[in-house]
Amino acid sequence: MLEGFEQINAALNLATAECHTEVLTVQPGGARPSLALTQALERDQPLIDRGVSIRTLYQHTARHSQGTLAYVERISTGKVEIRTLEELIERLIIFDRTVAFIPVSDDRRVALELRHPGLVDYLIKVFEQLWHRAVPLQEEVTYRSTPGGISGVQRTIAQLLIEGHVDEAIARRLGMNVRTCRAHIAKLATTLGSGSRAQLGYLIARSGILGRPSGPEQDCEGHPDHEDHEPDREGL
Numbered sequence: 753m754l755e756g757f758e759q760i761n762a763a764l765n766l767a768t769a770e771c772h773t774e775v776l777t778v779q780p781g782g783a784r785p786s787l788a789l790t791q792a793l794e795r796d797q798p799l800i801d802r803g804v805s806i807r808t809l810y811q812h813t814a815r816h817s818q819g820t821l822a823y824v825e826r827i828s829t830g831k832v833e834i835r836t837l838e839e840l841i842e843r844l845i846i847f848d849r850t851v852a853f854i855p856v857s858d859d860r861r862v863a864l865e866l867r868h869p870g871l872v873d874y875l876i877k878v879f880e881q882l883w884h885r886a887v888p889l890q891e892e893v894t895y896r897s898t899p900g901g902i903s904g905v906q907r908t909i910a911q912l913l914i915e916g917h918v919d920e921a922i923a924r925r926l927g928m929n930v931r932t933c934r935a936h937i938a939k940l941a942t943t944l945g946s947g948s949r950a951q952l953g954y955l956i957a958r959s960g961i962l963g964r965p966s967g968p969e970q971d972c973e974g975h976p977d978h979e980d981h982e983p984d985r986e987g988l
Contacts, residue, residue, distance in 0.1 A: 754863045771847040777808045778844040781927045789823045800830030811927035835886030
């Protein structure tokens with residue numbers, strides 16, 4: 753358990769100094785603060801100079817951050833690969849497939865340094881799953897077409913809305929500020945002709961933008977006898 757930024761940064765600096773082959777990182781959120789980018793550059797440059805490969809995952813919103821793009825350009829001289837996804841898990845850093853760092857608190861003032869081979873291997877598999885789905889930074893992000901001119905971002909927001917997430921949580925998951933998130937929700941409501949949040953959820957479900965339109969006639973599809981089945985019980 754690492755408590756406080758000083759202790760966390762000291763552990764990261766030590767792991768960086770001992771790293772010789774590979775770094776895997778997940779950096780959720782949109783634009784990163786300039787101080788964080790400066791610290792990241794200071795930590796990454798020695799790795800690049802030693803020929804260490806670095807693979808980093810950002811969210812799509814980072815593509816519009818000039819600071820982040822400038823940082824990426826600075827480190828692109830080495831064996832560095834950058835990809836982006838719409839949604840990411842929390843921050844993750846793995847050095848040489850032997851030690852991983854994850855945050856414990858929302859403010860990231862408490863972190864865990866993990867060295868158990870089983871845990872580290874599990875986190876590597878999570879990273880590889882995300883990496884396989886991500887889009888290289890130099891390629892354009894394409895979204896599945898949706899009816900009525902609804903953008904891919906708005907489609908994702910629609911999915912999160914009907915799952916019950918509040919604006920702040922949606923914005924955090926997509927790496928954007930709440931104001932931008934609410935602007936997307938307003939455009940979504942206008943496109944679907946919604947006058948309230950309750951109606952918006954109903955119209956999203958009926959519109960088909962998330963898949964097949966839902967309706968009373970489809971509620972029981974696949975369950976003609978309406979039996980209640982107890983879910984299978986199994987361990988992890």
